[in-house]
Amino acid sequence: MKRNIFLAFLLFWMGLFTASAHTVEEHARIPAHGFAVMAEGGEFQPYTFSRHAVGDNEIQIEILYAGICHSDLHHVASDWGKEEYPLVPGHEIVGRVVKIGKNVTKFKVGDIAGVGCLVNACGECEFCLMGLEQYCPNRVLTYHDHDKYHDNEQTQGGYSDTLVVSQNFAIKVPENADIEKIAPLLCAGITTWSPIHYMNVKKGDKIGIAGFGGLGHMAVKYAVALGAEVTVFDITEAKREDAKRMGAVRYVNVTNPEELNGLDNSLNYVLSTVPAKYDPAMYMKMLKINGQMAIVGLPAIKNMPSISVLSFVIHGNRKVFGSQIGGIKETQEMLDYSVAHNLYPEVEVIKADAAAINEAYKKVQAGEVKFRYVIDMKTLKHAD
Ligand code: NDP
Ligand code: ZN
16 A cells, blocks of 8 residues: 555656656757858858747748848848848748647648748738738748747748748648749749739730849749740840740840830839849839839848939829738748749759858859759758
8 A cells, every 4th residue: 555655656756757847848949050140241150049949839840941032141241231140041941840839730740831031920910911911010030030929039040950930920832842942932932923913914914024033033934924025124144045945025134225225115014123223213114104113122221222203203103112022821822823833943052051152142142143042951060
C-alpha cells in the first residue's frame, strides 16, 4: 500500500515536471541562421538570431528559397530612411512547414508555404476587411519592422533558414508548383498582378511596362497572358530579345529618344516599376484619354521623381496612382493562377553564401540579372 502511494506520488511529480519542461520548450525562442548587413550599405555576413516561439495560430517554416528584390537593396542602403541594423532582408519566401500551432487549420506539417512582405495585420480595420492588409496601420512587415503582436521585436526576413508567421499571412503553394521559382511571386508577382487587375487590363488593351527587371518581367507575362499588347520600356539593349521572347510587341530603349517618337497618346495603361530617377510625365503623355498609370517602382528618396500639377492638367482625364504589393486573398489568387498557367519568374539560383549574395547585389544594381536572383537557403552552412 505504502509502495503504491509512493509510486502515485512519483508519477504525479514526473507528470508535472514533463508538463513544465514541455511548456518551457513550447515558449523557447527558435534559433535562426542567415545573412545580415550590420550597417547602412554594408556587405552581408553570416548572422545568428532568434524567432519567437510558434503561437497557437502560427506556423514555422523551414525556408527553402528566398528571392532578392530591388526593395532589399533599397533597405540595405537606407534609401527610404534610416533603417535598423543588423538587417536580414528577404520578403520573397517559400518554405516547408515544420511546426504548426494548436489552432492552425490551413496548413499541416510538410506543406509548402509562401510568405511575402507581410507577416501579420490587425484583421479588423477597414483595410483588412477589404482584403487590403498591406494598408493596415497595424500591419507587420516581414522585415525592417517591429512586431506589435510579439513584444515589438524587430522582424527579420527570408535570407535565413526559418521563419514564424501567422497562418493567415502564409500562402498555400500547390503541390505541383516549381518550388525553385515560387519565391519571387510573393513580391514581384503580386506587386504587378494587383495593379494590372485593379486597372482591369484585358484582351486587346495596349499597356506599357516601364522597367523590365524582376517586377517588370512578371508584369509582361501577366499582361501577355491576358491578351494585352505590351510595350516594354527599359534602359538597356541587353533585354530587347527577352521582351520579344516573353510576348511583348515592342521594346523601347528610352536612352534612344527617337524610339519614343509616335508613342504619345497611344497606350491604355502604363505600369511603372522603375527604381531610379525618371520622368513619370513622359509616360503620362503616352496615355490615351481615360488611360491609367500605376506606379509601383519606388526610387531612393534622393532620386524620387515627381509629377508637376501642370502635367496633370495638360494631360488631363488620365489617372495616375500608386500601388503597394497586394492583399493576402489576392496573393493566393495570383499564386494559384501563376502555377496553373505556368507563369513563373526567370530565376538565377545562387548559394546561401555571403559572398554570393554580395556579388548578386552588385549585379542587380548594375542591371545584370535576368531576371531575379533566388537564394537556395538549403545550401546554408552554419557552425552549430
Ligand atoms: P529590378 O532592379 O529587378 O528592375 C528594375 C528595372 O528597371 C531594371 O531592368 C532597370 O534597368 C530598369 N530601369 C532603371 N532605370 C530605368 C529607367 N529610367 N527607365 C526604364 N527602366 C529603368 O527591380 P525590381 O523589379 O525588383 O523592383 C523595382 C522597383 O519596385 C524598386 O524600386 C522596388 O523597391 C519597387 N518595389 C515596389 C513594391 C511595391 O509594393 N510598390 C514591391 C516591390 C518592389 P537595368 O537593369 O538596366 O538597371
Ligand atoms: Zn519586393
